[in-house]
Amino acid sequence: MTASTVIALDAMGGDRAPDIVIDGAAIARERYPKVRFLFFGDESRVKPLLDRHPVLLACSELRHTPDVITGEMKPSLALRQGRNSSMRLAVNAVAEGNAASVVSAGNTGAMLAVAKFVLKTLPGIDRPAIAALVPTMRGETVMLDMGANIECDAENLVQFALMGAIFCRAVLGVNNPLIGLLNIGTEELKGHDEVRTAATILRERPFPGVFQGFIEGNDIPAGTVDVVVTDGFSGNVALKTLEGTARLMNHFLKQTFLSSLPARLGYLLARGAMNKLKMRIDPRYYNGAMFLGLQGVCVKSHGGTDAVGFANAIGVAYDLIDHRFNDRISEELAKQYGLNGLSSQPSDKTQAAIAPPSADGLA
């Protein structure tokens, strides 16, 4: 097993763990034959499930972990008392170089706290962000932050924009991604100070993509931009509203088809196409929120997902590794700092520390 193809899995995280984790890994194994898995969980529960999938078993290793971080546990408590939990040890595997990424369907707040504590942020990134893909009229859009940071300053937002842009380039293959800052109006005067300052910086700084300015909530599903940048509060509200509205529309549609005999017959005729539509907006296909900005790839699956959804979350982790996402962020940050003359600041300081002070103290 070389770490570059290993994904650590928290077998105990999620409403239907460990079953969906093992079944999901079995589906992912078929899709990505190169991948190997490192399971962390209660051996007595995980081993019998693994035994059902001989192909998966052959490319997996199981580490017994005595503890579990529950869905209700506070992040601070999870950090203190979860040192021997399946989640923590799976994250540790990435920090120790035994896995290239980790996937968990467990407690989001706990995973974020553990991942931040164990993996640390990438140099040049102050705070990690949770990113998600959303279906839009023009394909799909990456949106961040989805809830890691309730309040963000302008520089945080700029860093999110940078990470989103590189994700688009590296993973989605969009070379010149359009970036939008979520606001409540497209005029320059609107919104918080943080959002307006971030816009000013993004307009001035050389950037891997095209800054489109402010966008509004309706622009998210419209696919106006490739990257939607926002604070974790608004992002979380927007993502969940979008998901809920898709469910509402499905509900209305079902009622519509049941409302009359011709409508029922119509549904029978259109059923094949309707099933394709269902797949297109199936939340399982958009499962797998990414914690971007950490020294290691972390993917958080929805807690209530099934095996198919969990397999898709593993797919997200695979894509991030396969496209060397974190390396590209680091390369871009180095380039950014160079372009901005920021990289010369640390070396200036080093020089200043080494060089003897000049007479006027200005050296």
Place this chain on the structure above:
Amino acid sequence: MTASTVIALDAMGGDRAPDIVIDGAAIARERYPKVRFLFFGDESRVKPLLDRHPVLLACSELRHTPDVITGEMKPSLALRQGRNSSMRLAVNAVAEGNAASVVSAGNTGAMLAVAKFVLKTLPGIDRPAIAALVPTMRGETVMLDMGANIECDAENLVQFALMGAIFCRAVLGVNNPLIGLLNIGTEELKGHDEVRTAATILRERPFPGVFQGFIEGNDIPAGTVDVVVTDGFSGNVALKTLEGTARLMNHFLKQTFLSSLPARLGYLLARGAMNKLKMRIDPRYYNGAMFLGLQGVCVKSHGGTDAVGFANAIGVAYDLIDHRFNDRISEELAKQYGLNGLSSQPSDKTQAAIAPPSADGLA
């Protein structure tokens, strides 16, 4: 004309004004025969349009206004330079007692600034909020604030909850409305300080409705509560995301029906039912955002709406007048203060000011 049945209309506000305003009023006139209209606008443009609707003309009065507040004008400029604008004079009509409410499809920021300046807030309300109705799985939900206040403190949110609850009782006929505070998780520990403090107050204070605690974005379209309370930034993002997602789903649905011959045939059969679905989510039927908390009823129509949408905005104004919404807010606030012992505070102070100080200064 008695003011109680008069609605002042800004004939020049909106992308397709004055046409949609006059045509919308003609539709509203049919629905509400008691209503009379006071139009404010450019006489040379409005008069010929009014002449086309004899029934409307008979119950209307037209006041010539030389100026227009454009869509791009900053609120501060609109306040200073818009004194003779159709919008300002229509709002003035409410302040002067010549109309019971005002409807405009013009610049939202300008209308809010003008309405706040001219009408002032109701006693006990610190800031007006923009409220809107959204379609949900359980009917419709009132959501506020939709963008009047980008940042809100806990007391603002509590006042929004109160206004939303009274709106539900007075206008929607929901006697015991469920109130939810929008957050990014339902746990008590999540969210901004403001949201958590507001929740504490709402749990403790006697309230016209049932406080359900925190809700998330997906709860809005699910209709989990009757009143969604949030700050103007998140509320605006949520509402526009909801509208955009409904459009996205319609777009997907159209593509689905065009994707194969059976699907096309199916659509033909289901068409009648589909048209009903269309009506159910038609944004025109949810047109008319209310500025709640002012000493006068103000309704803001979507700027890009048509005559049907504008007629619905007039309907919203009519409902607010007809159900004596503002009187009920004032009554409830008086009751609230009484229940909380807050009303006794001012009188205590008065007494303290009159009574001679006792020797130990504790009186």
